[in-house]
Amino acid sequence: MEPDTQMARLFAEMARELAAQEALDKTLEQTVRLAAATVPGCEYAGVSILGPGKRLDTPACTASVVIDCDRIQYELGEGPCVQAAREEVIVVQVDDLVSDPRWPRFAARAGDLGIGSVLSCQLSTSRGTLGSLNLYAAGTKAFDAASREVAVIYAAHAGIALASIRLESAxxxxxxxxxxxxxxxxxxxxxxxxxxxxxxxxxxxxxxxxxxxxxxxxxxxxxxxxxxxxxxxxxx
CATH class of the missing domain: 1.10.10 (Arc Repressor Mutant, subunit A)
Incomplete structure (x- = not known):
C-alpha cells in the first residue's frame, strides 16, 4: 500500500474515532490519546482551550507534565501553545526549548520539567479558533517534517470534531x-x-x-x- 494511502486511511480512522464520542470531555480525552499515539516523536499531548477573554485552560492531557508546562505559559503569557491558540499561527515548532530565544522565561522554567521539544498546532474551524493541540517530548529535535505534517492534519480533524460536539452539546x-x-x-x-x-x-x-x-x-x-x-x- 502506498504511504499516502496509508496516511489517508489513518486519518479517516482517527476522524471516525473522534466523531464517535458523545460528550465533550470524552472527545478531548480521545484527541490527546490519539495525538500521542500517532504523531512521530510525541511523548505527551494536551489540549489548550480558549475561554472568555482569551483565557486558556487544559481540560485534557496524557501526563501531568503537560499541565505544568501549559500552566507556566498561561501565567507568563508566552510560549508555543499560547502563540498557536491566541495568534494567527497554524503551527509552532520548538526543537530545543532551553536554547530557543523566543520565550526565555518559559524556556527557563519548562527546561526544569525535562521538556526539550514542543509542537503546538492551532485548533480552528471556519468559525474561529478553539485553542491549540500541544505535543511535548523530553529530547531535543524530537519532531521532524513528518511530525509537523501529521500534527497539522490531525489538528484540523480534531478542531472539526471538537467544534461539532460543542455545537451538539449547546x-x-x-x-x-x-x-x-x-x-x-x-x-x-x-x-x-x-x-x-x-x-x-x-x-x-x-x-x-x-x-x-x-x-x-x-x-x-x-x-x-x-x-x-x-x-x-x-x-x-
Whole structure:
C-alpha cells in the first residue's frame, strides 16, 4: 500500500474515532490519546482551550507534565501553545526549548520539567479558533517534517470534531432549557389562570431580580411548584 494511502486511511480512522464520542470531555480525552499515539516523536499531548477573554485552560492531557508546562505559559503569557491558540499561527515548532530565544522565561522554567521539544498546532474551524493541540517530548529535535505534517492534519480533524460536539452539546442544552421553561410556564398558567406571556414575564422578572439564569429559575418552579417571586438565591 502506498504511504499516502496509508496516511489517508489513518486519518479517516482517527476522524471516525473522534466523531464517535458523545460528550465533550470524552472527545478531548480521545484527541490527546490519539495525538500521542500517532504523531512521530510525541511523548505527551494536551489540549489548550480558549475561554472568555482569551483565557486558556487544559481540560485534557496524557501526563501531568503537560499541565505544568501549559500552566507556566498561561501565567507568563508566552510560549508555543499560547502563540498557536491566541495568534494567527497554524503551527509552532520548538526543537530545543532551553536554547530557543523566543520565550526565555518559559524556556527557563519548562527546561526544569525535562521538556526539550514542543509542537503546538492551532485548533480552528471556519468559525474561529478553539485553542491549540500541544505535543511535548523530553529530547531535543524530537519532531521532524513528518511530525509537523501529521500534527497539522490531525489538528484540523480534531478542531472539526471538537467544534461539532460543542455545537451538539449547546443544542441539547437549548432544547432541555426550552422544555424546562415550558413546564414552569405551564405550572404558573394553570395556578394563576394567566397567559403564556404573563407566566414567562414572571419567570423573567425573578431571573432579573435574583441575577440567576432563567432556566435555573424555571427548573425550580417546575420541580417544586413554588412561585418564582418567592424564590431566594438560597433556594437555587
Amino acid at each position: 443544542l441539547r442544552s437549548a432544547i432541555s432549557s426550552r422544555q424546562t421553561i415550558g413546564e414552569a410556564m405551564g405550572v404558573l398558567m394553570e395556578r394563576h389562570r394567566i397567559s403564556a406571556r404573563q407566566s414567562f414575564e414572571m419567570l423573567s422578572q425573578a431571573s432579573q431580580n435574583l441575577n440567576i439564569k432563567l432556566r435555573d429559575i424555571a427548573g425550580r418552579v417546575a420541580h417544586t411548584g413554588v412561585d418564582p417571586g418567592r424564590l431566594t438565591r438560597d433556594d437555587l
